[in-house]
Amino acid sequence: MNRREERRYVxxxxxxRWRRRLARTVPYLFLSLSCLPILSMxxxxxxxxxxxxxxxxxxxxxxxxxxxxxxxxxxxMGVTAHMSIWRAxxxxxxxxxxVMLLVVLVATLAGFALARMQFKGRESIMRLIIVLHAFPxxxxxxxxxxxxxxxxxxxxxxxxxxLWGVALVKASxxxxxxxxxxxxxxxxxxWEVEWSAYIDGCNRFQAWYKVILPQLKPGIAAISIFSFLxxxxxxxxxxxxxxxxxxxxxxxxxxxxxxxxxxxxxxxxAAVSLFYIFPVLVFFIFTQKxxxxxxxxxxxxxx
Amino acid sequence: MEPKRVxxxxxxxPFRIPPHVPFLLPFAFLVTLFFFIPVILNILLAFxxxxxxxxxxxVGLESYFRFFTDRIIPKVLLNTVIYVLATxxxxxxFGLVLGILSTYYVPxxxxxxxxxxxxxxxxxxxxxxxxxWLWVLDPTEYGLLNMLIGQRVNWTMQHPLGVVILVNGMVGxxxxxxxxxxxxxxxxxxxxxxxxVDGASNWGIVRRIIIPLLRWPLxxxxxxxxxxxxxxxxxxxxxxxxxxxxxxxVWSLYAYHTAFSHQxxxxxxxxxxxxxxxxIIITLLMLKIFxxxxxxxxxxx
Numbered sequence: 001m002n003r004r005e006e007r008r009y010v011x012x013x014x015x016x017r018w019r020r021r022l023a024r025t026v027p028y029l030f031l032s033l034s035c036l037p038i039l040s041m042x043x044x045x046x047x048x049x050x051x052x053x054x055x056x057x058x059x060x061x062x063x064x065x066x067x068x069x070x071x072x073x074x075x076x077m078g079v080t081a082h083m084s085i086w087r088a089x090x091x092x093x094x095x096x097x098x099v100m101l102l103v104v105l106v107a108t109l110a111g112f113a114l115a116r117m118q119f120k121g122r123e124s125i126m127r128l129i130i131v132l133h134a135f136p137x138x139x140x141x142x143x144x145x146x147x148x149x150x151x152x153x154x155x156x157x158x159x160x161x162x163l164w165g166v167a168l169v170k171a172s173x174x175x176x177x178x179x180x181x182x183x184x185x186x187x188x189x190x191w192e193v194e195w196s197a198y199i200d201g202c203n204r205f206q207a208w209y210k211v212i213l214p215q216l217k218p219g220i221a222a223i224s225i226f227s228f229l230x231x232x233x234x235x236x237x238x239x240x241x242x243x244x245x246x247x248x249x250x251x252x253x254x255x256x257x258x259x260x261x262x263x264x265x266x267x268x269x270a271a272v273s274l275f276y277i278f279p280v281l282v283f284f285i286f287t288q289k290x291x292x293x294x295x296x297x298x299x300x301x302x303x
Numbered sequence: 304m305e306p307k308r309v310x311x312x313x314x315x316x317p318f319r320i321p322p323h324v325p326f327l328l329p330f331a332f333l334v335t336l337f338f339f340i341p342v343i344l345n346i347l348l349a350f351x352x353x354x355x356x357x358x359x360x361x362v363g364l365e366s367y368f369r370f371f372t373d374r375i376i377p378k379v380l381l382n383t384v385i386y387v388l389a390t391x392x393x394x395x396x397f398g399l400v401l402g403i404l405s406t407y408y409v410p411x412x413x414x415x416x417x418x419x420x421x422x423x424x425x426x427x428x429x430x431x432x433x434x435x436w437l438w439v440l441d442p443t444e445y446g447l448l449n450m451l452i453g454q455r456v457n458w459t460m461q462h463p464l465g466v467v468i469l470v471n472g473m474v475g476x477x478x479x480x481x482x483x484x485x486x487x488x489x490x491x492x493x494x495x496x497x498x499x500v501d502g503a504s505n506w507g508i509v510r511r512i513i514i515p516l517l518r519w520p521l522x523x524x525x526x527x528x529x530x531x532x533x534x535x536x537x538x539x540x541x542x543x544x545x546x547x548x549x550x551x552x553v554w555s556l557y558a559y560h561t562a563f564s565h566q567x568x569x570x571x572x573x574x575x576x577x578x579x580x581x582x583i584i585i586t587l588l589m590l591k592i593f594x595x596x597x598x599x600x601x602x603x604x
Contacts, residue, residue: 004416023505034401035420038473040447041435042423078441098422106329113326125327127590130598132338133525134586136534139555141569142562143341145349147355166533172337175330180599203381204322233428236537253428258437266438266445283425284419 013101025032067267072273075257083248085272091163092232092249098167099174099231100224107178108216108222111118112208114179115186116194126183132176136146141240148241161243170237174230179225185219186212207302225283232279250276347580348572355566366573375549375557383554386467387532395470396527397520398479403509404486407495418484421477433541436470438541463543463551470538471597475531479524482601486511486520523593523601530585534578554578 031276049067051060069075075082113119114126137144148169151159159165189212197207213220242252254272261269352362369530370376393526401421405414424432439447442457451454459466492515498508536556545552545560552560555578560570590598 008372011501027404028413029410031401031404031417034397037439038420038423041439043448043588044438045431047433070344094379106333109326110330113323117326119321119323127595128334130335130595131586131590133602134339134530134589134598136530136582137338138536139534139582140338140341140345141559141573142568142575143344144337145562146344146568147341147359158584168333169337169480174334174343176335179330187410205325208326229426232540240559251428251430254434258430258434263441263443266591271433273434277427277431280426280428284423 021081026223045270045274048267054266064267067265067271068269070272075272083245083253085250085253085275087246088248088250088253091247092251095163095167095170095234095249096228097240098164098236100228101175102167102171103178104220104224106175107182108206108213108220110175110179111182111186112212115183115294118238126180129176129180133180137173138236141237143241160241161247163247163249164243166234167231167242169241170231170234174227178227182216182219184222185216189215201233225287227279229283244284251297313461315549335343337393342583345576348569348579349576351572352567352570353572357368357568360464360569362569366570368558369573370569375552378468378549379552379554379557382464382550382552383463386471386551386553387529389468390471390475390524390532391528394475394532395409395479395525397472397476399483399521401476401480402483403487403513406484406492408505408515414484418477418480421480425477429537429541432474433470433538436466437541440466440597445454459543460547464545467543467553469534469538470542472534473536476497478528482520484518486517506539507523519593519597520601523589523598526585526589533592534582 025179047060050063052062052064070085074084114122145160148159148165150167151157159168193211193215194207197211202210233251234249235255238249239255240251242248248256249270254269254276257269257272318415349366350361350363352360352365364492401417405417407416427435437459438445440458441449442455442460443446444450444455446458447456456567480516494512495508498512503511534555536553536559539553539556540559541553549557554574558571558574558578561567561574
């Protein structure tokens with residue numbers, strides 16, 4: 001086998017050269033082809049949101065702003081009007097920010113204890129964190145429904161059918177992984193920084209809040225972005241635990257719209273979807289490189 | 304306050320709350336409320352016939368016996384097996400191909416671009432991703448697939464399980480891709496260079512060096528994806544909703560439908576119970592096989 005290789009190297013025939021060149025392009029060809037369906041889907045989304053007629057799926061024939069009419073008037077279907085997009089956007093923002101704040105607060109507290117303190121059971125808690133992260137929380141949906149129902153009945157505060165209640169659930173699912181990520185960032189802060197805080201008379205909480213958290217900005221930014229996006233894109237928990245229309249988020253609104261406009265108005269659906277995924281795309285473009293590992297680690301359950 | 308008191312106080316006061324407790328309290332509270340209590344609740348609920356009235360009425364093992372008379376269960380079980388195995392093959396196999404091709408065969412920048420494109424479906428909110436597929440599979444001539452083949456095929460009606468596998472595979476493959484590409488990049492260059500000097504072909508290097516070194520990531524992706532696929536139904540719910548006539552209904556979605564479409568929380572919990580048990584077993588097995596450190600590295604910290 002070696003001799004054959006050698007001969008080909010010394011005097012490559014035209015055929016061998018051609019073959020080698022082909023072998024070099026095959027990976028590119030394969031990767032490009034595999035990306036084609038994905039790219040065409042997003043291209044369609046963009047094109048059909050702009051035009052009333054799309055030729056061959058991608059070529060916009062008649063430009064129109066009608067698909068974007070939802071920005072200034074409520075979406076009508078017969079006599080029933082859907083909720084205004086701005087109200088849904090506001091709800092989505094409230095939900096995503098609640099998830100984000102809860103995750104950041106709870107994860108930075110727990111991460112600090114795990115990174116900086118020695119206590120019995122520390123290793124077991126870290127073990128627990130990875131078990132919780134791997135465990136698909138979605139299997140517990142029915143039981144969580146009962147928990148929310150019970151809390152609503154016991155406290156007379158709405159946990160079921162309230163954005164805040166669902167945010168609490170969603171945040172709990174995100175917290176184990178975020179706590180782990182932020183613990184890594186705590187580990188990188190030199191001990192001297194913390195000692196200097198104690199020497200200046202801080203207690204543990206003051207040291208955490210005043211001295212260490214400000215040093216932790218990149219870590220906090222990372223878990224904020226990812227918990228925000230997780231909240232922004234959330235569907236199944238909201239779909240199950242939110243009943244009233246006034247609490248609809250964008251994901252629920254789009255689900256309802258798909259049911260009604262699927263065969264009649266793809267343009268509208270595309271425009272609303274594009275409006276909805278805009279922040280995701282922005283984050284995607286700007287954080288793409290760092291995203292790789294983190295996204296995959298941050299995925300819970302079903303993906 | 305002088306710093307020494309921080310350490311001395313332990314002797315001065317016989318009992319105090321350990322310093323880590325207040326920091327871990329919110330974490331422990333939420334984890335208890337939404338992981339531990341639900342696990343126990345699910346066990347209890349499975350012994351009741353709770354319905355929309357939300358009453359605790361214990362009926363023993365009746366819900367479990369109901370599996371055997373439920374005519375949909377065999378269908379659902381078969382669907383689940385096909386769905387999990389086929390999607391797993393795509394997720395691991397295609398993920399491996401993408402991971403190796405985008406690192407070993409092409410320059411770093413190009414590979415990064417392709418990987419970024421493959422990550423798009425994963426980043427896209429599920430409803431929008433489902434909408435994209437609904438358009439691709441649209442039964443009229445406006446659907447992408449029908450446009451390509453020039454026929455009108457009602458994909459979601461005629462090939463529901465195939466659709467479900469494809470939809471999940473397209474998101475799932477990127478998980479393997481990321482894990483594998485990171486693993487390939489961490490292989491020392493010397494190994495590959497030494498093989499090249501010895502005259503190994505690219506395919507030989509992939510087969511004899513890269514794939515054997517991906518043993519742990521391969522096992523990890525397989526077990527992780529098995530768990531995800533068993534438990535997840537978000538995309539199925541959005542694209543086919545288990546239909547038509549339960550042809551794409553999988554175990555987890557059946558539990559969901561039983562509980563939230565038919566308001567049979569007790570029976571739904573019993574169906575989900577099997578998933579919870581399997582999930583706990585696989586999770587603990589993963590911890591045991593990979594070990595804590597390696598698992599954390601693989602998950603990506």
